[in-house]
Every structure is written in structure tokens, then in C-alpha cells.
Amino acid sequence: MDHRDAAVRLCRDYGPAVYRRCLRLLRNREAAQDATREVVMRLFRSLGREFS
């Protein structure tokens, strides 16, 4: 599985839940989108080995 596939898998499986949580906390779509991106990037860096 290459990096893109791994990122797609991570984002596909957990992205919606992260986004919903961010939206609930921040109550602002743009900020929630930024935060979601940041969270997924951090997760990808931390869990990269698990997903590759």
C-alpha cells in the first residue's frame, strides 16, 4: 500500500468522524475543515507505519 492509498484509507474510514467532532467543537465549517486536515495529518504521521 503506497502513501496515497494509506492516506485515503485513513481519511475514508475516520475522516467523517473527526470532521463531525471538529465541527461540534468549533461550530465553524472552515475552522473544522482546517482542524480536520491537521488532525488527519498528525494521525498519518503518527500511525503511518500501521497503515503501510
Added chain:
Amino acid sequence: MTARCPSDLRLEGYLLDPERSELGEHVGGCVTCRVRLERMNAGGDDFRQYVFPATIDAVVAAAAPRPRPGWIAPFLPVAAACAAAMIFLLKPVPPEGILAARGEVLSLEVFTGSSEGARQLGNGELLPEGTPLRFRVKTTVPCRVRVVSADCEGRVVLLYPPPGEDSPIVSGTSVLPGEAKLGGDEGPERIFALCSREPLPVLALAAKLSDQATGDDDRVRRASRLSGLPEGTLQATLLVEHGEEKAGQGHPEK
């Protein structure tokens, strides 16, 4: 229903794996939780349509951190902790919504023209009768695209390509040629973009739309995903509402 309603986090777990979740019985009999799940699913659709592609690009490119408002920072550890908890405690499920088996993605953007230029429509936006629409699709895999709509009166409209024409193969970002006009009756109308390896049989597709995305207003609004399509078919959707804008009623936030 005697059991207490589960937390949002537990409902997230249910969404990740409804088959194995122990909440199935509760959710099946609890109207409140079903409404909560519908809202959560709508948030998921929002993510898939507007956030997913950019997030993938950002993750893959490992772009340098962008400046962001300082007030977001305190929430990031909370969101990250929730996400990490879900990853470690819950099992992933097969892809849903606009995603197909190999993580391929389709997104749909709808624009309306005006004297001031094109404007992208938000989900659920109110449209006056006869508003001309243009479509842009983004796909991560070459596939044959078709755009259709269904309304509460049971009308199914082939928006692109026109009736009688074969679905063209698209790849990457494609602005679909031509304009389309939706029906004029007040109420919701749902637009679907579908992308498949082989052309979708139009009559069978119309029957599925009629079965799943028409009937009454709520049904159209809720039908965010068509089931029973050929394996690997990608889909994306946008809801529009027909009617005249009332004074003080703005467009939904993008």
C-alpha cells in the same frame, strides 16, 4: 425505549460498524438517535464532498503547516484524542457514500451562472425556477459519468449527458459541457453524479432513483446515497431546494 441514549462517541462507533455494534437494537427503536444519526451522516457527506479531496492532497504532500487562528489550537488535542480513540477501539468498516472499494473518490460541484460570474452552490441551497446549472466533477479514476436528479414528485431527469447520449469517460477534474435546468415545483430536488466503469443502464438507474430518492420531501432530502448500483460505481450528491428566496433568507454557508 428504556435504555439511555448513547454518547456521540458511541454513536460514531455505531456508524463505523453498524453490523457489530451493540447499539443496533437501541438505535432501531429510538427516534432521537435515528435523527442524531441522520445529522451525523449529513456531516459525513459534507466531509466527503468538500473536505476529503483537499485533506488527502494535504496529507500526501505533507505540506508545511498553514497558519491558522490561535483559538483552534486548544481543540486539536481533543479532536486528535477522539480520533485516536476511535482508531484503536473501533474497527474500520467497508467504505460508504461516495467512496468505492479501492478508496477512489468522486466529487460533484454545481455552479449557477449570473451576470457577476459563476457561483458554486452549497448543499440545500434555495434556487429560483429555471436557474441554469453547470457541473464540475472530480474523480481519482477514469470512469463514465452521468448526472441525474430526482424530486419529490417522482420526476427523474437525465441532466448530463442528454438523453440518448453515452456517458463520456472523465478523469481528474472535468467541467461538464452544457447547462441544465431543473424542474420548477417548490420543494427539494437531489442531484446525483455517478461514475462507473461501464455505462449505467438508464432505465434501471431511473427506477432506482424513483424507488430511493422520490416520494416525499424528507425522502428526497435524506437520500444521500443510492444503493444497488454496479460494484465500483462512485457517487456524489447535492441537494437543492426550489422556491423563491424570502426577505432576509441568505444562502447556506459553504
